[in-house]
Amino acid sequence: MYLNKEESFEMLFEKLDSLEVDLNEDITELFNILDDKSDWAFMIKATAYIELVLTNAITKQLSEDTMLAVVKHLPLINKNTGKVAIARNLGLLDKTHVSFIQEVASIRNEYAHNFEYVAMTLSEYFKKLEPNKANIKYRSMCIDNTGEPYRQLLESRPQLAIILGILFVSMRVKSALMTSEVKSELERLEMKTLRDLVGKIA
Template identity: 30%
Template structure:
C-alpha cells in the first residue's frame, strides 16, 4: 500500500492519465460529475485499463497490455490475481478492486439503474454487506482495521459513491507509482544491455542510467 503526500499523489495520477491517453484531471472530475451509473462504469473502465497497462510495464512487454484487455477482473486467471502474483498490488488493494467491481456489476449492469443512484442501491443492501463494501473501498491494511473501523460502522448509504471514489483514487495512485518503478527498472535493464555493446563497459552504462534518473552520486 502506497503512502505519500498529496502533491506527489496528484502528480502521479496526472502522469498515469497521460500514459493512458485520457484527458488530464478526468479522474478528479469523476468525484462529482455525471450520474452514479456513469460513475460506476467509468471508474472500473479506468481502473482496469490502468491495471493492464501497469502489468504490461512490469513485464516489460507491450503485447501483454492487449492480452490483459481480454482477461476478467476477478478469478484465478483474472487481472487482479495476476497483479497480486506479480507484487503490483497487495491484499488490501486486491479487496478494493474486487469490491468496486462487485458494486459495478450489481449496480451498473442493471438497465433499471441507469436513472437510479448509488444511495438507493446502498440502502437496499443488508447493513453487514454495506459495511464490508465500504471497508474494502478504503484500502485499509489489516493491521489498521481496528483503529479506523468507525469509518464503516453503522454506514450511511449516501457515502457509498464518495468511498468508491476514494478507493479508486488510492488504487490509481498506487498503480502510478508501480508503473514508474517498472519504467525505471526497464531503463536500468536497457542500460545494462547497452553495456554489452559499449566500449565504456557496465560502469558507463550505469552512470548514464543514473544520470537520466537523477540518481548520480554528487559527492564524486
C-alpha cells in the same frame, strides 16, 4: 553497490516527477467523472478506469507492447486469469487494493445487469443492503484502513469515496512500477559505474 551518485539522484528525481505528473492526470480524469449525474454511469466509468490502469501497468511491467492485445481482453476479475490476479502476482497490488477493486466491480456488475439500478443512487444502493452485507462491503472497500471515517464517506458521498479509493489503487500500482523501474535503472547504473572503474584501472 557501486553507483555514480549524481546519475542515481537525477534518475530518481525524473521518476518522481513522472509519478507526480501521472497522479495529477489521474486526479483530473477521476474528478471529471465525479460530475456524472447518474451513479449508474459513474460506476461503469469508475470500473473502466481501474481496468485501464491495470492493463497499462501489467503490459508495462511485462515490458511487452505485444501483450497489450492479450491483456486488454482479459476479464478484470477472475481468480486465476483476471487483470487483478495478474497485477497481484506481479506485485502491483496488495490484498487491500484487490478487495477494493472486487467490491467496485461487484457494484458495477449489479448496476450494469439490473435495469432497476439505472435511476438508483449509490447512497440508496448502500442503504438498501442488509446490515451484514453492508458491513462486509464497507470493510472490503476501506482501502486506507481508516474504518469508520471511510464508511461515513461511502454513506454520505459514495462517488467521492470510490474516487479516492481508485486514486489509492492507481498510486499503489504506479509506485510499484516506479520501484521496479528504479531497481532496473540502478542495476544498469551500477554496471556502467563498474565498467568505468575497470576501464580506469586497466
